[in-house]
Amino acid sequence: MGWTVADIPSQEGRIALVTGANIGLGLETVRALAMKGATVLMACRSHSKAESARSALLEQGLTGLDLIDLDLADLDNVGPAAETVQRRYGQLDLLINNAGVMAPPYQRSRQGHELQFGVNHLGHMALTQALLPLLKQDGRVVTVTSGAQYFGRIRWHDLAWQENYDRFGAYSQSKLANVMFALELDARLKRSGSGIRSLAAHPGMARTNLQRSNLTAESNQLEHLAVKLFDPLLQSASMGALPQLHAATASSAASGDHFGPDRLGGLRGHPTRCRVAPAARDSSQRERLWSVSEELIQA
Ligand SMILES: NC(=O)c1ccc[n+]([C@@H]2O[C@H](COP(=O)([O-])OP(=O)(O)OC[C@H]3O[C@@H](n4cnc5c(N)ncnc54)[C@H](OP(=O)(O)O)[C@@H]3O)[C@@H](O)[C@H]2O)c1
Known part of the structure; x- marks a missing residue:
């Protein structure tokens, strides 16, 4: 039997932001952490959607x-959100x-970055940097x-996809950037002697x-067909959340680890350690992405 929500240790007294x-x-992820006793901060772009999700969880007794x-x-939202966490809680465990956003028609973030790179990567990098001072030494x-x-x-040469925008190419770039960021953060935390762990999960x-x-509207018939054909292979959202929950809570999960499902080439199953993309193993590429991203965030 693989790792499940039942294996999550008590999260009483811990504060998590998702x-x-x-x-x-x-x-x-919120449901599982709250079930185990964590205080969970639900960070969402739509207050009304967040409120109805919270109401449903409260009705279930969480x-x-x-x-x-x-x-x-x-990116201008990141500072105020981090200040709210600081003011209300003063610290964070997780x-x-x-x-994430996947394969939209070409759009830009408020600061002019291609939307997927902006939201999936730059937004999370900025958020992490803003919240790092609040993370406890055994935080993740x-x-x-x-x-x-x-x-x-x-x-x-064109992080913003100003030319030849490819919806899925840009999504893949942003998800590669996510894992490169997680591993580079791990390297930097280790170098600085920090106890905070940085992990990735898919x-x-x-x-x-x-x-x-x-x-x-840009999707062709092949895309519609692919979504239908892949549907039977999809696992439930609760199974899909297990790798990130494992990374967040398993005592055996080390900084720099990357978890994904253990079956069908990583498409389904219970969490297991898995390899990251070759580009993410290249520390010079990771460092380059880190400094370019910092410049874009600070611009
Ligand atoms: N599902 C999969 O098979 C799969 C596979 C690989 C990776 N992932 C990754 O898993 C993560 C979660 O995705 P999911 O499958 O749960 O998708 P989902 O059901 O579409 O949820 C995505 C979440 O991200 C939020 N979001 C989108 N744009 C945002 C923004 N600008 N600011 C703040 N929040 C924003 C959405 O908010 P709204 O509800 O307001 O839109 C929603 O809460 C993503 O990083 C995705 O890339 C998923």
Whole structure:
């Protein structure tokens, strides 16, 4: 029997922040952590969606749920969100960088970055940097990536996809950036002697809003067909959330680890350690991405 929510140790007294917490894997992550006694800060871009997700969890008897307004498509939101956490709690045990957007038509974030790179990577990097001073020494940062990392390439000459925008290419780039960020953060934390762990996790393929939301007016018949064909392979959102929950709570999960499902080539199953994309193992590429991203965040 693989690792399940039942294996999560007590989270009593711990404070966790989960981005994209109103639906999908984020919601399942909140549910599991709250069930185990954590106080969970649901960081969401839509206050009303967050409020209804919280109400549903409260009706199920869960407690300790708070809301933080955070639209990662606008880096100016990150500072105020971190200040709210500082003011209300003063500290944090867990940060789960879960929110994500997949394959939308070309859009830019408020600061002009391609939306997926802006939300999935830059927004989470900025949030992590803002919250790091609040993280306890035995705290963890878990960044959610995807199997798309294995197809990803960092488009160094045009990170914003100003030319030849490819919806899935840009998604893969952002998910490769997620795992590169998690590993580079791990390296930097270790060098500084910090006890904080940085880990990455991917859910395989899980039935959430992500597949539906990426079917747009630009989607061709093949994409619609692919979504239908893959549907039977999708696991539930609660199974998909297990790798990030394992990274966040298992005592055996070490900084720099990367978890994904253990079956069907990482598409389904229970959490296991798995390899990251080759580009993420290259420390010079990671350092380059870190400094370019810092410049973009600070611009
Ligand atoms: N499901 C899968 O098979 C799969 C596979 C690989 C990786 N992943 C990764 O898993 C993570 C969770 O995805 P999911 O499957 O649970 O998708 P989902 O059901 O679509 O949930 C995505 C969450 O991210 C939030 N979000 C989107 N843009 C945001 C922004 N600008 N600021 C703040 N929050 C924002 C969404 O908010 P709204 O509800 O307001 O839109 C929602 O809460 C993502 O990082 C995704 O890349 C999922």
